[in-house]
Amino acid sequence: MRGCLAVYQRELLILKKKFWRQTASMCVAPLLYLIAFGFGVGKDLQVDGRSYMEFLIPGLVAMSSMTQAFAIASEINIARFYWRIFEEFQAAPIRNIAYVTGEVLAGITRALFSVALILFIGLLSGVVLSYGLLFWLAVVLNSFLFASMAVCMAMLVRSHADQALLTNFFITPMAFLGGTFFPVDHMPLWAQKILNFLPLTHAAQSVRASSFGQTPELHSYVLLAALGLALFVLAFHCVNKAKD
Amino acid sequence: MIRIEGLTKHFKKVQALKGIDLHVMEGELFAYLGPNGSGKTTTIRILTGLSKPTSGDAYLHGFHILRETLQAKRQCGLVPQSINLDHELTVYENLNIHGKLFQMPRRVRSERIEEMLHYVDIADRRSTPIKHLSGGMKRRVMIARALMHAPKILFLDEPTVGLDPKIRRRIWSLVKKIQQNGSTIFLTTHYIEEAEFLAQRVAFLDEGRIIALDKPQNLMDRLGKWAVDKIVEGEMETTYHASREGANAHILRQVGSLSVRRVNLEDVFISVTGKKVQP
Numbered sequence: 075m076r077g078c079l080a081v082y083q084r085e086l087l088i089l090k091k092k093f094w095r096q097t098a099s100m101c102v103a104p105l106l107y108l109i110a111f112g113f114g115v116g117k118d119l120q121v122d123g124r125s126y127m128e129f130l131i132p133g134l135v136a137m138s139s140m141t142q143a144f145a146i147a148s149e150i151n152i153a154r155f156y157w158r159i160f161e162e163f164q165a166a167p168i169r170n171i172a173y174v175t176g177e178v179l180a181g182i183t184r185a186l187f188s189v190a191l192i193l194f195i196g197l198l199s200g201v202v203l204s205y206g207l208l209f210w211l212a213v214v215l216n217s218f219l220f221a222s223m224a225v226c227m228a229m230l231v232r233s234h235a236d237q238a239l240l241t242n243f244f245i246t247p248m249a250f251l252g253g254t255f256f257p258v259d260h261m262p263l264w265a266q267k268i269l270n271f272l273p274l275t276h277a278a279q280s281v282r283a284s285s286f287g288q289t290p291e292l293h294s295y296v297l298l299a300a301l302g303l304a305l306f307v308l309a310f311h312c313v314n315k316a317k318d
Numbered sequence: 319m320i321r322i323e324g325l326t327k328h329f330k331k332v333q334a335l336k337g338i339d340l341h342v343m344e345g346e347l348f349a350y351l352g353p354n355g356s357g358k359t360t361t362i363r364i365l366t367g368l369s370k371p372t373s374g375d376a377y378l379h380g381f382h383i384l385r386e387t388l389q390a391k392r393q394c395g396l397v398p399q400s401i402n403l404d405h406e407l408t409v410y411e412n413l414n415i416h417g418k419l420f421q422m423p424r425r426v427r428s429e430r431i432e433e434m435l436h437y438v439d440i441a442d443r444r445s446t447p448i449k450h451l452s453g454g455m456k457r458r459v460m461i462a463r464a465l466m467h468a469p470k471i472l473f474l475d476e477p478t479v480g481l482d483p484k485i486r487r488r489i490w491s492l493v494k495k496i497q498q499n500g501s502t503i504f505l506t507t508h509y510i511e512e513a514e515f516l517a518q519r520v521a522f523l524d525e526g527r528i529i530a531l532d533k534p535q536n537l538m539d540r541l542g543k544w545a546v547d548k549i550v551e552g553e554m555e556t557t558y559h560a561s562r563e564g565a566n567a568h569i570l571r572q573v574g575s576l577s578v579r580r581v582n583l584e585d586v587f588i589s590v591t592g593k594k595v596q597p
Contacts, residue, residue: 080418
């Protein structure tokens, strides 16, 4: 447990050192999407009886929790390939599960912080929604899933450049197709079936439904939790494999 | 203190270690010498838990490195070849994180950090980010970090590589001091003079095998005390002699450019392998 806290505290310390840079960087993408899609394209648009801004903010919450939780992969990669800090963790008397837990917790923390920033930006834009327990549960499960995925990927890649490729192939398409900017049920049936395989689709639907005060689908939460757990176990195995 | 039995390591088609047997005694400063790619770092990586052996056993202070991994790791401190400090963090923060990783209680940790900062003479830089330190200072921080949890065994993997001679001497003094305080030190190097100056025993490693193992003086004495170098058609030819008189007599019989010097460990390595230790 202490080993896990040490890994987590190190990541928080790094985050603290780069606080203003990180905060500004976390705000850039959501702000651009808000300006371009919220104020620009969606100014007079209504989706399912709500303004497009109200529709967009929960989508951005889901997307940002995904990208920021996944961004821990870059931090791990820099520590592994550039600063070689990973060796310090591997030589310490801590179990691999403690290392994975510490990194995943750091990913979730980053994600929660970015979500808080989006909610603040939303508030400034006059969007106030309901942020109850189910909302935060969806955010945490989504962050857990993508932080676990990040640890897996960070262990599997052989260089920092490979990491960028994975982001381009997995995260960016998901960000645009996972129900962030448009309702998935407006797509053709065949596309809906495909998009329903994306975890972000379920996260976006759950976050959106809960923030609208509706009851989200239980199966989305189960799916996010199950997939997150599977990736967490996989991350543990990947750390074991990364030794050589 | 360190016991290695039949240790092998294969990387796909490359056999990095071909059966290492070794026993390093408590309080000993042991040098593991060999050219690049001979398996020095691989041995250290296995012993410190960074890599898994293909076969064989190793014990650190009685703890098996695979069956009692966590206990074995607690026995050792590691100073790896590459600088692996958190460059964004300060000297103090780097040591503090290490202390946390080794589950040291807060009070013990703070006291030990102060002690180590003074021990490696870097106390005035405690609040400096690592990125603002020189190469020699970074090495000293790494040594301080490796000693934070008071390990019984210290692994130094090429601790002076890339450092200028003055800083190198300073690190040597520090290593001597650590050993005099009772630690067992396992040092890898390809600097012959480093091993000669520091080590009580030396193992020569070549292509994954230990090819010679003894006290430096014993190894050198087997060749003789004096060496005469002669350049023949661009190649160095060396002969070894038990006495200076013998070396002088040999010189008188030769024609051309000759020089006489003391036998060193490099001579031993060349005589055993036919190649130089330096990469």
